[in-house]
Amino acid sequence: MSFAPPTDLAPVVDDMSVYILPGRVKPEREVGRGYTSISRLWDDAADAERLGFRGVFLSERHSLKDAGAVLGGVAARTTRLEVGTGATSARARREIVLAGFGATMQALNGPRLNIGLGRGDALWQGGGLMGFDGFVDYARILRRLWAGETVTYDGPAGSCTNLRMDDQLGDVPPPKLWYFVIGGGPLAAKAAADPVWDGVVLYPFLTHEAVERAIGRIHRECEIQGRDPSTLEISHCITTAPDLDDVETRAICHARLVTYLAWPKFGEAIAKANGWGTDVINKLRNHPQLQSLGAAKPADQAFHRIELLDVAKLIPESYIDETCGVGTAEHCAKQIASFRGLGAQHTILYGSTPSQNGELINIWRDLR
Structure with a gap:
């Protein structure tokens, strides 16, 4: 056919x-x-x-x-x-x-x-x-x-x-x-x-x-x-x-980066490669919306990206501009x-x- x-x-x-x-x-x-x-x-x-x-x-x-x-x-x-x-x-x-x-x-x-x-x-x-x-x-x-x-x-x-x-x-x-x-x-x-x-x-x-x-x-x-x-x-x-x-x-860039940085070990790998430190990572993981996830699943397996816009406010604009x-x-x-x-x-x-x-x-x- x-x-x-x-x-x-x-x-x-x-x-x-x-x-x-x-x-x-x-x-x-x-x-x-x-x-x-x-x-x-x-x-x-x-x-x-x-x-x-x-x-x-x-x-x-x-x-x-x-x-x-x-x-x-x-x-x-x-x-x-x-x-x-x-x-x-x-x-x-x-x-x-x-x-x-x-x-x-x-x-x-x-x-x-x-x-x-x-x-x-x-x-x-x-x-x-x-x-x-x-x-x-x-x-x-x-x-x-x-x-x-x-x-x-x-x-x-x-x-x-x-x-x-x-x-x-x-x-x-x-x-x-x-x-x-x-x-x-x-x-x-x-x-x-x-x-x-x-x-x-x-x-x-x-x-x-x-x-x-x-x-x-x-x-x-x-x-x-x-x-x-x-x-x-x-x-x-x-x-x-x-x-x-x-x-x-912000849904495409900031919310997606939330998932990357909040994910245990993966976030540290990205931050280390970029020289970003871990302050933003810690803030993301301590956000009430993400605290319950732990290492069990990435944020985007629990939420759609449009649902992560509030957490995404923690992402510095410089991170997006750089990458x-x-x-x-x-x-x-x-x-x-x-x-x-x-x-x-x-x-x-x-x-x-x-x-x-x-x-x-x-x-x-x-x-x-």
Whole structure:
């Protein structure tokens, strides 16, 4: 079964992608302002392709935003978009399950899938974050399965015996593997430089200094390991709110940063990378709305971002100005350019929808 591709597609901007379905979603089709219906997925996908984004990423949630269901639907309804997971937890799926997902997507849709991996998330904290050695081994096992090997393994990633895929990809290329990095510390940089990865994505809400430092470490590790740094695509993820009103801007930027900073250990990692200290983190965690959460769940798993605007008043404006693209679309494009000058080859827009970034991508097309 096939369908006629759209005829109004803008040329692809091959160095810019965008997140779809940002934040927490609702199952209802009709929702109030500030809330997101899962049915908006189809508009996001169509808009991203029409506007010329290279690809889309999904911040997976193990409830209404399952990556297999969402990305399979997006790939089926589009013709050229790359589709990718955003920092899906390596602890969430056994290697054979993720390998099967990746192989099926590639066989159905062609070479369009990017699998983004992170070492853990709140749902899997009971098992702790996966260590760096285990994380790299997990990715290597995926590579071996896609190559048709039978894998027996006992090490930091766990254990398996005679693991194999009965049906092979053949001439179909395997998915690309992307490592999502918070601050790019020495151990993370060493893991990121491993040849198993096609690319690295730097988390949003990092300052210019943090991004420059992370890229420098990763490039140095590539050289130490004998890898040409140019073979590792580095993406910078930036939260954008171009030409949006104050309420929407604060819901996209300030409220989202509430979740990042209030989340135990994650907040400290962001603050350390940026040199922010912990005063704001402590104020957020002591806010009455967040006190009951503890380490059990991030704020955006308990609240929709529009419900976090009061807490978001604790976020200093300087944090947003340093790390996000806000204000006019022209200013956002210049902010992106300033980050790109630090060594990233690709930008992923985060927090806002493809349509909200329509003018921004048009400006970037001419600016780059």
